[in-house]
Amino acid sequence: xxxxxxxxxxxxxxxxxxxxxxxxxxxxxxxxxxxxxxxxxxxxxxxxxxxxxxxxxxxxxxxxxxxxxxxxxxxxxxxxxxxxxxxxxxxxxxxxxxxxxxxxxxxxxxxxxxxxxxxxxxxxxxxxxxxxxxxxxxxxxxxxxxxxxxxxxxxxxxxxxxxxxxxxxxxxxxxxxxxxxxxxxxxxxxxxxxxxxxxxxxxxxxxxxxxxxxxxxxxxxxxxxxxxxxxxxxxxxxxxxxxxxxxxxxxxxxxxxxxxxxxxxxxxxxx
Amino acid sequence: xxxxxxxxxxxxxxxxxxxxxxxxxxxxxxxxxxxxxxxxxxxxxxxxxxxxxxxxxxxxxxxxxxxxxxxxxxxxxxxxxxxxxxxxxxxxxxxxxxxxxxxxxxxxxxxxxxxxxxxxxxxxxxxxxxxxxxxxxxxxxxxxxxxxxxxxxxxxxxxxxxxxxxxxxxxxxxxxxxxxxxxxxxxxxxxxxxxxxxxxxxxxxxxxxxxxxxxxxxxxxxxxxxxxxxxxxxxxxxxxxxxxxxxxxxxxxxxxxxxxxxxxxxxxxxxxxxxxxxxxxxxxxxxxxxxxxxxxxxxxxxxxxxxxxxx
Numbered sequence: 001x002x003x004x005x006x007x008x009x010x011x012x013x014x015x016x017x018x019x020x021x022x023x024x025x026x027x028x029x030x031x032x033x034x035x036x037x038x039x040x041x042x043x044x045x046x047x048x049x050x051x052x053x054x055x056x057x058x059x060x061x062x063x064x065x066x067x068x069x070x071x072x073x074x075x076x077x078x079x080x081x082x083x084x085x086x087x088x089x090x091x092x093x094x095x096x097x098x099x100x101x102x103x104x105x106x107x108x109x110x111x112x113x114x115x116x117x118x119x120x121x122x123x124x125x126x127x128x129x130x131x132x133x134x135x136x137x138x139x140x141x142x143x144x145x146x147x148x149x150x151x152x153x154x155x156x157x158x159x160x161x162x163x164x165x166x167x168x169x170x171x172x173x174x175x176x177x178x179x180x181x182x183x184x185x186x187x188x189x190x191x192x193x194x195x196x197x198x199x200x201x202x203x204x205x206x207x208x209x210x211x212x213x214x215x216x217x218x219x220x221x222x223x224x225x226x227x228x229x230x231x232x233x234x235x236x237x238x239x240x241x242x243x244x245x246x247x248x249x250x251x252x253x254x255x256x257x258x259x260x261x262x263x264x265x266x267x268x269x270x271x
Numbered sequence: 272x273x274x275x276x277x278x279x280x281x282x283x284x285x286x287x288x289x290x291x292x293x294x295x296x297x298x299x300x301x302x303x304x305x306x307x308x309x310x311x312x313x314x315x316x317x318x319x320x321x322x323x324x325x326x327x328x329x330x331x332x333x334x335x336x337x338x339x340x341x342x343x344x345x346x347x348x349x350x351x352x353x354x355x356x357x358x359x360x361x362x363x364x365x366x367x368x369x370x371x372x373x374x375x376x377x378x379x380x381x382x383x384x385x386x387x388x389x390x391x392x393x394x395x396x397x398x399x400x401x402x403x404x405x406x407x408x409x410x411x412x413x414x415x416x417x418x419x420x421x422x423x424x425x426x427x428x429x430x431x432x433x434x435x436x437x438x439x440x441x442x443x444x445x446x447x448x449x450x451x452x453x454x455x456x457x458x459x460x461x462x463x464x465x466x467x468x469x470x471x472x473x474x475x476x477x478x479x480x481x482x483x484x485x486x487x488x489x490x491x492x493x494x495x496x497x498x499x500x501x502x503x504x505x506x507x508x509x510x511x512x513x514x515x516x517x518x519x520x521x522x523x524x525x526x527x528x529x530x531x532x533x534x535x536x537x538x539x540x541x542x543x544x545x546x547x548x549x550x551x552x553x554x555x556x557x558x559x560x561x562x563x564x565x566x567x568x569x570x571x572x573x574x575x576x577x578x579x580x581x582x
């Protein structure tokens with residue numbers, strides 16, 4: 001499949017672009033390592049009983065069904081559990097969306113700006129191959145960062161909070177569903193829209209602005225959904241995932257039709 | 272130089288292509304024989320690049336019909352493009368990758384064997400730099416790599432869009448040598464250029480393009496016979512004013528003074544009589560040189576003929 005050839009090429013270019021992957025790695029590091037490490041240290045430390053009490057009060061405002069799921073005997077442990085499992089859930093959305101959107105925004109624009117679109121346009125690759133290749137190359141870095149970050153986050157959470165709960169407790173069922181069922185369609189939805197729209201803009205700056213415009217509402221939506229579905233993990237996550245996959249399928253179809261060779265050359269099909 | 276074959280590698284009939292209000296190609300008819308070297312000549316904006324893009328189906332025409340290797344480049348685009356190699360005006364390389372990685376990608380896309388990479392790189396004398404990032408390449412190296420990439424899959428048609436732009440004379444000569452070499456192997460070559468001397472000696476067919484039209488097309492010798500039928504002679508003298516009588520002498524059709532006096536004659540056999548007449552009129556001649564028609568003369572004469580139909 002030639003789409004994979006295109007994807008590998010774009011990812012190879014990305015891998016060699018330190019000015020891209022360094023800030024993105026730092027972003028993932030902050031969200032998956034620094035913030036959890038710092039916050040959980042604060043919450044679980046003996047001197048933070050006031051903070052733990054405040055978090056405990058927040059947890060008390062949650063529905064009974066959710067409170068029943070919170071583990072731990074002390075307010076500190078319960079606060080740490082709630083923080084690790086519920087409050088940091090949206091990280092799983094923010095990081096991949098940010099990384100994948102940044103890649104997607106440049107996917108077509110950079111080909112036009114650097115002239116490599118001319119090579120692709122004159123090649124026997126089908127427009128579908130090119131589109132899918134760009135999509136895979138945008139999706140993979142964000143998703144890999146998420147899975148790797150998720151693994152590191154799991155280790156941090158379990159080593160910080162696990163001893164108080166009698167062993168490793170993370171990931172929970174909701175997190176598994178979030179990472180492997182809900183996050184992928186959200187990324188696919190966002191990048192398909194970005195690739196579609198960025199194909200029409202003229203510069204990388206405009207593409208980045210477009211990506212921001214598309215990504216922000218999706219992040220807000222995803223944040224709300226991700227936070228909510230963890231309270232009722234299985235049914236909610238499955239439902240949200242189905243809807244997100246359907247939405248992604250529709251936008252992926254639109255995106256595939258929007259990419260044509262004239263765009264790679266920097267001239268409109270009809271313009 | 273190749274002898275053009277009778278079958279057509281590329282055929283345009285009444286092709287039109289516009290970008291908004293700008294008409295890039297207007298009712299273009301073009302016939303490029305298989306195994307020939309065709310040079311598309313014309314100023315910037317003449318429609319040369321758009322023509323190349325239409326040949327491979329990278330762009331769709333608004334009207335008319337195109338056949339590349341007997342196929343419709345839109346309906347059979349994948350097959351057409353698999354048999355074409357294109358060197359765009361900008362080399363279109365991946366700067367962050369090495370030369371080798373660029374060629375490997377192209378080999379995969381065009382289903383060329385890996386062994387073709389070393390062969391193509393050697394042919395274009397770029398093998399020594401394959402492990403370097405393309406970002407560090409000079410303009411000449413980039414062009415050579417782009418050429419190597421274009422011939423990896425041994426295409427039937429090679430389309431070169433301003434292939435020597437920005438090259439030093441040595442590299443430019445190497446590119447032209449390569450074109451001759453490929454032509455000798457029976458490949459169909461289409462080269463766009465506005466540098467007339469590049470087309471000299473390699474073109475089986477010259478197509479003069481202007482405002483999206485093919486103003487004239489044919490073998491350079493045929494075109495010269497058409498557009499430069501009357502012989503021209505360059506004259507100069509110690510005192511150039513003594514050449515003013517030239518315009519009134521028998522057999523002189525036209526005299527132009529562009530730093531040197533250029534006379535158009537009805538017959539070159541009149542030259543000895545003209546020299547005698549000028550000497551008798553007091554001219555001390557320093558130069559009498561019948562002009563050998565070059566592509567440059569031909570180009571400007573064709574341009575003039577089409578812009579001033581009455582002349």
